[in-house]
Amino acid sequence: MARAFSHPHIKDITLDGILHALSDSVRRDIVIKLAGCKKLGPTKMNCSEAACPKLSPSTISFHHKVLRESGLIRSEKVGVEVINSLRKEEIDKRFPGLLESILSLHHSTKSKK
Numbered sequence: 659m660a661r662a663f664s665h666p667h668i669k670d671i672t673l674d675g676i677l678h679a680l681s682d683s684v685r686r687d688i689v690i691k692l693a694g695c696k697k698l699g700p701t702k703m704n705c706s707e708a709a710c711p712k713l714s715p716s717t718i719s720f721h722h723k724v725l726r727e728s729g730l731i732r733s734e735k736v737g738v739e740v741i742n743s744l745r746k747e748e749i750d751k752r753f754p755g756l757l758e759s760i761l762s763l764h765h766s767t768k769s770k771k
Contacts, residue, residue: 663726663733663740668748671729676749676756679728684710685721686764689730692744693761704739 666675680686688708694701709718722742725731730749731742749757 665732666729668752675728679724679730680760685725690761702741702743704741708742
């Protein structure tokens with residue numbers, strides 16, 4: 659039987675942990691995909707749907723592990739898949755405006771390249 663994923667309690671999530679997790683552009687892209695669009699709201703996706711298809715499965719797993727351990731995403735095993743969702747509401751309560759600011763800056767810097 660597979661082990662359940664460990665997720666930090668919201669009070670244990672740190673600003674340093676979030677900033678570290680979002681310091682990588684691949685992880686920011688994953689978080690943006692999980693955030694969904696404003697009309698549809700947050701999305702649930704398996705690991706390969708949320709990550710760049712050019713990455714190896716081990717690299718995708720590593721990025722999701724960093725996001726999960728920082729408290730940004732929640733992962734749940736459903737059959738053989740791992741379904742991930744962004745903990746946006748919880749993060750917004752703990753650090754108001756942080757995710758929105760980082761992700762909007764990520765969009766603006768990517769569009770300039």
